[in-house]
Amino acid sequence: MLHLILFLVFGAICVAGAINLLTQRHPIDSALSLVVVMASLAVEYLLLGAEFVAAVQVIVYAGAIMVLFVLVIMLLNAGVEERTKGSRIAVLLGVPGVVIAGVLVAWILLHRVNAAPVPIGAQPGDPRDIARILFHDFLLPFEITSVLIMIAILGAVVLASRPEAVVKRASAEASKAAPELVGAGKEH
Amino acid sequence: MVPLSYYLLLSGILFVCGVLGFLIKRNIITIFMSIELMLNGVNLSFVAFAAHWHALRGQIFVFFVMVVAAAEAAVGLAIIIAVYRTRETLNVDQVNLLKL
Amino acid sequence: MTIPAFIVISIIKSALVIFVLLTAVAYSVWLERKVSAHIQNRWGPTRVGPFGLLQPLADGFKFMFKEDLTQPHVYKPLYIAAPMIAVVLAITSISVVPFGNWLYIPEIHLGTWLGHTLTISEIETPLQITDINIGLLAILGITSMGVYGVALAGWSSNSKYSLLGGLRASAQMISYEVSLGISLIPILIKSGSFSLRDIVESQAHLHWNLWSTPYLYFPFGIIAFFTYLISAYAETNRTPFDLPEAESELVAGYHTEYSAMKFAMFFMAEYANMVTVACLATLLFFGGWMGPVFGPPILQMVLPLLWFGLKVFFFMFLYVWVRWTLPRFRYDQLMAFGWKFLLPLAVANVIFTALVVALRS
Numbered sequence: 001m002l003h004l005i006l007f008l009v010f011g012a013i014c015v016a017g018a019i020n021l022l023t024q025r026h027p028i029d030s031a032l033s034l035v036v037v038m039a040s041l042a043v044e045y046l047l048l049g050a051e052f053v054a055a056v057q058v059i060v061y062a063g064a065i066m067v068l069f070v071l072v073i074m075l076l077n078a079g080v081e082e083r084t085k086g087s088r089i090a091v092l093l094g095v096p097g098v099v100i101a102g103v104l105v106a107w108i109l110l111h112r113v114n115a116a117p118v119p120i121g122a123q124p125g126d127p128r129d130i131a132r133i134l135f136h137d138f139l140l141p142f143e144i145t146s147v148l149i150m151i152a153i154l155g156a157v158v159l160a161s162r163p164e165a166v167v168k169r170a171s172a173e174a175s176k177a178a179p180e181l182v183g184a185g186k187e188h
Numbered sequence: 189m190v191p192l193s194y195y196l197l198l199s200g201i202l203f204v205c206g207v208l209g210f211l212i213k214r215n216i217i218t219i220f221m222s223i224e225l226m227l228n229g230v231n232l233s234f235v236a237f238a239a240h241w242h243a244l245r246g247q248i249f250v251f252f253v254m255v256v257a258a259a260e261a262a263v264g265l266a267i268i269i270a271v272y273r274t275r276e277t278l279n280v281d282q283v284n285l286l287k288l
Numbered sequence: 289m290t291i292p293a294f295i296v297i298s299i300i301k302s303a304l305v306i307f308v309l310l311t312a313v314a315y316s317v318w319l320e321r322k323v324s325a326h327i328q329n330r331w332g333p334t335r336v337g338p339f340g341l342l343q344p345l346a347d348g349f350k351f352m353f354k355e356d357l358t359q360p361h362v363y364k365p366l367y368i369a370a371p372m373i374a375v376v377l378a379i380t381s382i383s384v385v386p387f388g389n390w391l392y393i394p395e396i397h398l399g400t401w402l403g404h405t406l407t408i409s410e411i412e413t414p415l416q417i418t419d420i421n422i423g424l425l426a427i428l429g430i431t432s433m434g435v436y437g438v439a440l441a442g443w444s445s446n447s448k449y450s451l452l453g454g455l456r457a458s459a460q461m462i463s464y465e466v467s468l469g470i471s472l473i474p475i476l477i478k479s480g481s482f483s484l485r486d487i488v489e490s491q492a493h494l495h496w497n498l499w500s501t502p503y504l505y506f507p508f509g510i511i512a513f514f515t516y517l518i519s520a521y522a523e524t525n526r527t528p529f530d531l532p533e534a535e536s537e538l539v540a541g542y543h544t545e546y547s548a549m550k551f552a553m554f555f556m557a558e559y560a561n562m563v564t565v566a567c568l569a570t571l572l573f574f575g576g577w578m579g580p581v582f583g584p585p586i587l588q589m590v591l592p593l594l595w596f597g598l599k600v601f602f603f604m605f606l607y608v609w610v611r612w613t614l615p616r617f618r619y620d621q622l623m624a625f626g627w628k629f630l631l632p633l634a635v636a637n638v639i640f641t642a643l644v645v646a647l648r649s
Contacts, residue, residue, distance in 0.1 A: 007190045011198045018205035018225060027217045028366070028443070034221050035436070037202070041228055048195070048239040053247045055425035057231075059469075060254050063432030065224065065261045067439065067462055072265045073217055074443045074455060076272050086281050087214045094211040102204035109196045117189030122239035125247045127422065127482055133244055134251070145255045152259035159266035162273075 003120040007047055013040040027078045031069050038062040049121035052130050195236035202229030216268050216278050220261070227257050293409050301417050302383070309382050313559040314344035316604050323608040354548035359446075362545060366444035371546065371553035374437030378560035381430040384423040385567045386416035386485045388577045388592035392585075415593070416485065423484040424476070427568060428469055431523060435461045437557065438525075438532075442542035454542040456619055457525060457532030463626045464522035464529075470634040471515035474508045474641035475572050488576035508641040513573045515634045520565040522626065524558060527611040531619050566603030574599050 017037035021030045038061050045054035081087075134142060202225060209222030231250045238246025268278070275283055318333070318340065325332025333340030358367070391413050398406040420426060435458045442454010476482065479490040522529040532542060543554045570576055579595030581588050617625065 004190055007194065011194075014198060015201055015205075018202055021218075021221065021225065022205060022209050022212070027215050027221075030218050030221055032366075032440075034225060037225065038228060041232060044195075044198070044232060045235050047190075048235050050235045050238065050247050050250070051420070051422050052425070053235060053250050055422045055429055056251065056254060058429035059425065059432050060258055061224075061228070063429060063435070064462065065258055067432075067435050067458065068261060068265055069217065069221060070436070070439055070443075071455065071458060072269065074439065074451070076217075076269065076278065078215065078217060078278055081213070081215050081218070082279065084214065084279075084281055087212065090212045095208060098204055098208050098211065102200065105200050105204075106197055109193050109200060115191040115193045116240065118192050118195065118236065118239050119189055123242050123244065123247070125238075125244065127425075129244060130247060130251075133248055138248055138252075141252060145252060145259075148259050149255065152262045156262040156266035159263070160269045 003047065007044070010040040010043045010047075013037075014044070025080050027073050027081070028070065031066060031073060034069075035062050035066045038066065047120055048118065049123045050125035052125045052127045192236060192240045196233055199229045199233035199236065202226075202232065205229075214279050214281060216271070216280055216283070217265075219280060220264055220268070224257060224261065227253060290409070293411075297411060297413055298417065301413070305382060305387075305417055306379060309379060309560060309563060310556075312563050313556050314348065316559045316562065317347065317555075318344050319604060320608045320611075323605065324612045327609070327612045348552075351548055351552040356548040356550070359545055361446045363444040363446060366440045367545075368550070370437050370441035370444060371550045371557070373440065374434065374557035375553045375560070377430050377434045377437065378557040378564070381427050381564045382560075382567070383417040384420060384426050384484060385564070385571065386414060386419065386488065386576065387596050388415040389589065390414050391589055414485065419483060419485050421481070421483045421486075424472065424482045424487070427564070428465075428472075431468070431561075432462075432465055434557075434561065435465075437554075438542050441546070441554070445542070445545035447545055450542050450544045453532045453544065457542055460525070460529065460532060460619075460622060460626075461523055463623060464519045464630070467515060467626060467630040467634045468519035468523055470631065470638060471512050471519055472572065473634075473638045474512045477638075477641050477645055478508075484571050488571050488578070491575045492578055508637055508644070509573060511633065511637045512641075513569070515630055515637065516572070517569065518630060519626075519634075520569070521607070521610065522622070524561045524565060526558075526562065526607060528614040528617050529622055530611075531616060531622060562604065562607055563600070566600045566607070569603050570596065570599040 014037050017033040017040065020033035021037070024030045024033065038057060042054040042057045042062070045051075045057060206222045206224075206226030206229060209225060210219055213219050213222065231253055234246045234250045234253070238244060238250075271283060272278060277283065321343070322332040322340065333343040336342045336346050358364075391411065393408075393411040395410040396408040398408065400406070438461065439454050439458040442450045442452075442457065445451070445454075475487065479487045481487060481490070521527075525533055543551055546554060576599075577592035577596040579592065581591050583591070
């Protein structure tokens, strides 16, 4: 009973956050509602017994990836979204189509899938057991993901760094615009 | 006791919201966030099945999905910053020419 | 224990712990003012109460009655939410910190009333709000969510000093979060569990008569302790890493546009984070509540709390001492130190510890 109530409460928070992400016009509001979705998903994972996955969800997803999103939105000073003709057509056609597809999937799930009850904490995800499997059976994928992360870091640093020509042009313009300030610095 | 199909239904709703966001939003960053929402929905169904079939591998796979999502978010946001620097806009409708 | 008894005891424990934490936060402000004053060869607060002990009360009144300026150009929802996020997260992380051993109170008979006998059932509860077996991960998760308070405060204030301070502070926090987590891994390798109570109890293995062997005595423990402490100082934005909120640098960084109660909330969040860091340092490296325990059972339950309190007090004193002794890092020096020195050192410590533990067993 308590399990059902907790599931429904946090499921409702998840869905509310997801719909808020769609309806908000400013990207920072969408980002924060996504953080709410991830945090309530972490509680759902706890209900299913996956405690390590819940902790990793909070630390990695809500605490690092979404911080990255928020920082990029702050950096690029993203403004309110504008309504264009393309976006109106997309809303007009997209929302009914996707909702119909969603209702179809939901009907199949509720009628065809084996509706066996999943007790609270069904599959305990103790860090010890996860580590045992992760470092024995899944060692190769683990090492490959470490290489993947290194490639991602290198790629992000290269892609987001300013190209050299822009840096030189910016400093040249600055010294041309205020030569007396540049000279004054050298005099002192 | 919550039936398995309820968890899958919640996962499906999150995925559908992600797809909707991907289609109707015009800001690049919001589209990217809808992709993350889709990934989260899929993660939930992985953990639900892991609990249903008592297979810990479902949770291991969620771990890997999170790692890949982190790498993808880092590179994707770097690309968005690079696109913003050249095109001066974050509206996806205006980034529709290969050459400026 | 029955469910209603469990709920009542949990509520009592939570209320007590939060009350003690808020008092500790208020008095750590007093501690800072007194210690900084004596380091600078002056007196500090002496007028309000003996030794200025009622000064936090006066400060609280001041904050409550100050004018709450809310500029028209701020982004209202996030402007109001950011300090609340900071404070709530800072106070939540105390919920998995164990303060002492188990508390055992036998059944008490209250007599009879209308034919029913009233008893308070026996209470056997750990001195901790909850002992989850991923306690350390929970604290790391809450710390990593703490970046939101700072980032959103800086952005929603719509002012250049706040934005720069907020960006710098959040970049600093996420950089040092990595070395914070990695520096704790050798402790986990040695103790074999994420649960904070198990980590403290595994430090009691080799006990001499009075004292257990805290993890500080091992060589990996010393390196882990120093990397943890430095990363935690940077995480809580304290000197020598407090460039984002330094007064001479960026006006006041991310909390420039805040006044009265909201500023007090940021203040409280910073000190509550400091208390959490001090608690974690004593649990992981100094043996938690271990110490000489003697006497009747009631004293045996209270003495570990005393030792825990003394060790946490030492760490708060260390925080203030370091703040008023060392100069501030420049921002690029700060980031270079975090990524180029501290992170490789923490990773090397992990490899070294893993090798030693693997070769020994």
